[in-house]
Amino acid sequence: MTRDLFYINADTDIPYANQGLEEYLLQRVRPGQIILYLWQNRRTVVLGRNQNCWRECRVEQLLRDEGYPSRRLSGGGAVFHDLGNLNFTFLCCAGDYDLEFNLAVIADALSRAGISTERSGRNDLLAAGRKFSGNAFYKVGDQCLHHGTIMVEVDLDDMSRYLQPSPGKLAAHGVASVRARVANLRDLAPRLSVERLRGLLAASLGRIGGREPQELALAQQEWHEAEQLSLRFGDWNWICGRQADFDIELEERFPWGGVNCQLQVCGGWIEQAALYSDAMEALLIPRIAASLGQCRYDAAEISGRLAGLACEDSREAGIVADISDWLSQAI
Secondary structure (H helix, E strand, C coil): CCCEEEEEECCCCCHHHHHHHHHHHHHHCCCCEEEEEEECCCCEEEECCCCCHHHHECHHHHHHCCCEEEECCCCCCCEEECCCEEEEEEEEEHHHCCHHHHHHHHHHHHHCCCCCCEEECCCEEEECCEEEEEEEEEEECCEEEEEEEEECCCCHHHHHHHECCCHHHHHHCCCCCHHHHECCHHHCCCCCCHHHHHHHHHHHHHHHHCCCCEECCCCHHHHHHHHHHHHHHCCHHHHCCCCCCCCEEEEEEECCEEEEEEEEEECCEEEEEEEEECCCCCCHHHHHHHHHCCEECCHHHHHHHHHCCCCCCHHHHHHHHHHHHHHHHHC
């Protein structure tokens, strides 16, 4: 199927503005279109939608160093951005969504720089056996996005300074630190730069898509609408939220991701539940947490609540079943 191809480069390195533009493009993409959005953030930790800011990021240190804590629409784990990193977002409607196409664009662009890539699991890209790109996904209505990082020459000292993933996550990957898992592409291709990569990706979009991509130009009113959307991403409650008091805290790691469950329990009833996770299913985790509110603190009652939760596919159903079994055994 022939699709109209567009690319757009962000003109700012402030994360909240970039996220606002990303959401605006997601809202405006139409059937038959694929938009490739390329953007950079200065010193930023970007959290997955359902992660606990205080557990994944050294927030105070980041703020002291004039960095930015940020939270994205998609699920998954926390990542570090600086100007040595190029972020990409593919935006399209559900009928045009093709993950293999997106990954082929990235692989083709990097092959032109002399770098071979491979996939690892559901959301990592590797070069020479080490991760250079973490990917995440989001769908709302008929609109879909696939976004991720491409590490060209990221400051790995800063990455280690601001990220603090759980020991369980690192153990699951068989490594002792964040830094041990990743690689900068500049180490593999010394002539590669972020600016050169921008051009390579735009060219590969056309090469893989079979037609010349057009640079997307936005009118002043469109930029204003994107700016309004950015306000949400800069809001402290969206980024870090309120640290509620809780009576019970449970934690577990599954093949699909880690879960931290915090419960306020009074008189044998769960008054409030908070669920934090790096699972890729961005909208499922808060639905699970909401279903536990005003539920009796009882294994059978919790299982019953979760059994009634509607799931979109077998993967979501498996996650709900895992959490249900875990909570039932834990209490």
